[in-house]
Amino acid sequence: MEFVSLDYLAWLILFQILVWTVGNRMLPWCLCGIGFSFVMINAPLSGAILLAQALISYWFTESGRAGHGRYALLLIVGISSVFLAFKYRTSTSGIALPLGISYYTFRLIHYIQERFRNNIRKHTLIESLAYLSFLPTLLIGPINRFPEFLTDVRRRTWNTARFSRGLERVFYGYAQLIILGNFVVNHVVRDWLINPARPDGFMALVFRSMHMWLDLYVRFSAYSSIAIGVSLMAGFHVQENFNYPFLATNIKSFWQRWHMSLTQWCRDYIFVPVSSVTRRPYLAIGLTMVVIGVWHELSLRYILWGLYHTAGIIIHGKWSAIKIRRGPDMGGWADRVTCMVSDGVSIGVTLVFVVLSFPITHVLNDMLKRLFQ
Numbered sequence: 327m328e329f330v331s332l333d334y335l336a337w338l339i340l341f342q343i344l345v346w347t348v349g350n351r352m353l354p355w356c357l358c359g360i361g362f363s364f365v366m367i368n369a370p371l372s373g374a375i376l377l378a379q380a381l382i383s384y385w386f387t388e389s390g391r392a393g394h395g396r397y398a399l400l401l402i403v404g405i406s407s408v409f410l411a412f413k414y415r416t417s418t419s420g421i422a423l424p425l426g427i428s429y430y431t432f433r434l435i436h437y438i439q440e441r442f443r444n445n446i447r448k449h450t451l452i453e454s455l456a457y458l459s460f461l462p463t464l465l466i467g468p469i470n471r472f473p474e475f476l477t478d479v480r481r482r483t484w485n486t487a488r489f490s491r492g493l494e495r496v497f498y499g500y501a502q503l504i505i506l507g508n509f510v511v512n513h514v515v516r517d518w519l520i521n522p523a524r525p526d527g528f529m530a531l532v533f534r535s536m537h538m539w540l541d542l543y544v545r546f547s548a549y550s551s552i553a554i555g556v557s558l559m560a561g562f563h564v565q566e567n568f569n570y571p572f573l574a575t576n577i578k579s580f581w582q583r584w585h586m587s588l589t590q591w592c593r594d595y596i597f598v599p600v601s602s603v604t605r606r607p608y609l610a611i612g613l614t615m616v617v618i619g620v621w622h623e624l625s626l627r628y629i630l631w632g633l634y635h636t637a638g639i640i641i642h643g644k645w646s647a648i649k650i651r652r653g654p655d656m657g658g659w660a661d662r663v664t665c666m667v668s669d670g671v672s673i674g675v676t677l678v679f680v681v682l683s684f685p686i687t688h689v690l691n692d693m694l695k696r697l698f699q
Contacts, residue, residue, distance in 0.1 A: 337364055338556055341461050345560045346484070354456040354479055361459025365425055372424030379405055380458050383434055384451050387441040398442045402435050413624035426464045428621060432591055433458055437472050439595055449476055462556040466549040468567040468587035475562065482561035495555030503548035511541050531685035539681060543571065546585070575672035576646075577638040577679055592617055612636045626694065630687040638679055 341360055348356045366373035386401055409431040416423050437454065440446045457475045519533040550567035557564040567587050574580035581589050592614045601610035612633065619632030 337461065341556070342559055350480070350482055353482065354450070354452045357456035357461070357479070358452055358459055361456065361461045361464060364461055365459065365464065369425035372427055375408065375424055375427065376430050376458060377455075379408070379430075379434055380455055381451075383438055384454050387438060395442065398438055402438055405431060405434050405438075410620075410624060413620070417624050429464065429467050429469055430458050432469050432588075432621075433472070435595060436469070436591065440472060446473060447476060453479060460557075460562075462553045462560070462562075463564060466546070466553065467585075468550055468553065468565055469591050470557075470564045470587070474565075478562045485561070488561070489559050492555045492558030492560075495551050495558060497555075499548045499551030499555060502544060502551065507541070507544045507548060511537070511544050515540065528685060528689065531688055532681065535681050535684040538684060543568070543584075572677060573673060574676050575669050576642050576676055577635065578642050580676055580680060581635070581639070588618065588621065608636075608640055611639055615639070625691075627687055627691040630690050630694075631683055634683050634687050 337360075344356050344360055345353065362373060362377065365376060383401065383405075386397070409427060412423055412427060415421055437446075437457070453476060454472075456479065457470075457472050460470070460475065463470050516537050519537045521533075547568040554564045554566065565587055567585060569583040569586065571580050571583035574583050596617050597610045597614045600613055601607045604610065615636045616629055616632035618635075619628035619630075622628055
C-alpha cells in the first residue's frame with residue numbers, strides 16, 4: 327500500500343482519532359486492534375504470520391525459556407527462516423513479500439533478544455502485540471525498540487507542542503515524497519540521468535545507480551518522516567532514520583547516518599555478538615553488511631554488495647589508523663582550510679564509493695554467473 331494512497335491516509339486519520347479517544351488504560355488494545363485490522367484487511371497472510379510469531383514469542387519468553395540462550399537462538403532461527411524463505415521466493419518468482427515482514431521480523435528478534443538479556447520490564451501480551459503491530463512504523467519502519475514503546479504507551483500525555491511538531495513533520499514528509507520524490511527525482515533528474523541517448527555499458531549503470539541512491543534516500547527519508555510525525559502526534563517517540571548520509575566523510579559514517587534503525591539493529595544483534603564470541607571484528611563487519619544486503623534482497627548480487635561495503639569499511643579503518651599516527655601538522659587558519667578541503671574531498675570520495683557499489687557488484691554478479699554456468 328502506497329503512503330500517498332487515500333486508503334492509507336484514511337487509516338492514519340482513524341489511527342489518530344482512536345488513540346486520543348480511548349484512555350491510556352485501553353490504549354494498548356486500541357493500538358493492537360487498529361494495527362492488526364489494517365494488516366489483516368490488506369494482507370491476511372502477513373497478519374497470520376505476525377500473529378502466530380508474536381504469540382509464540384510471548385509464550386516462549388513468559389515461560390522462562392528465553393533465559394536459556396539455546397532455546398532463544400532456536401526461536402530466532404525459526405523466525406529468521408520464515409523471513410528468508412519469503413525473501414527467496416520473492417527473489418526467484420517476483421512475488422511480493424508479505425506486508426511489513428521485513429520490519430516486524432527484526433522487531434521480534436529484538437524483542438526476544440532483550441527478553442533474554444532481561445532488559446525489558448514486565449508487560450502484558452496486548453502490549454507486546456501493540457508494539458509489533460504499531461501502525462505508523464509497520465510498513466516502512468523505522469525499527470523502533472520495545473522498551474521506549476512501553477514507556478510511551480504507559481506514560482503518554484497530551485502535549486500540544488509535540489502534536490504540532492509531529493503534524494509539521496508529516497507535512498514535510500509528504501512534501502518531500504510528492505514534490506522531490508515523484509516530480510524532481512523521478513521525472514526531472516531521472517530523464518537527465520537515464521537518457522536513451524546515452525550508450526549502454528558500465529557508465530549507464532553508474533547513472534542508474536546515481537538515480538537509485540537519490541530516489542531511495544528521498545523516498546525512504548520521507549516515509550520515515552511521516553512515520554515519526556504520525557507517531558509523535560499520537561504521543562510516541564520513534565528514532566530518526568536518516569541523518570544527511572550524503573554528507574558523510576567516510577563509508578563508516580555513511581552507514582551510521584543511513585537507515586540508522588537498521589544499522590543500529592545490526593550493530594546490536596549481529597556485530598557485537600559475533601565480534602564478542604569470535605574476537606574477529608572483520609568477520610563481524612562482513613556478516614553485518616551481508617545481513618544488511620540480504621535484508622534488502624536475498625541474492626548473490628546483494629551478498630556481493632554487502633562484501634563490497636565490508637571492504638570499504640575495513641580499508642577506511644586501516645587508513646584512519648595511519649592518519650591518527652601521523653597527527654596534525656598545521657594550526658590556525660591553514661589547518662581550518664585544510665580540514666575544509668579534506669572534508670570536501672572525503673565527501674566526494676565517499677559518494678563515488680557508494681554510487682559505484684551497484685554497478686561494480688552488478689558486473690561481478692554477471693561474471694560469476696557466466697563462470698559457473
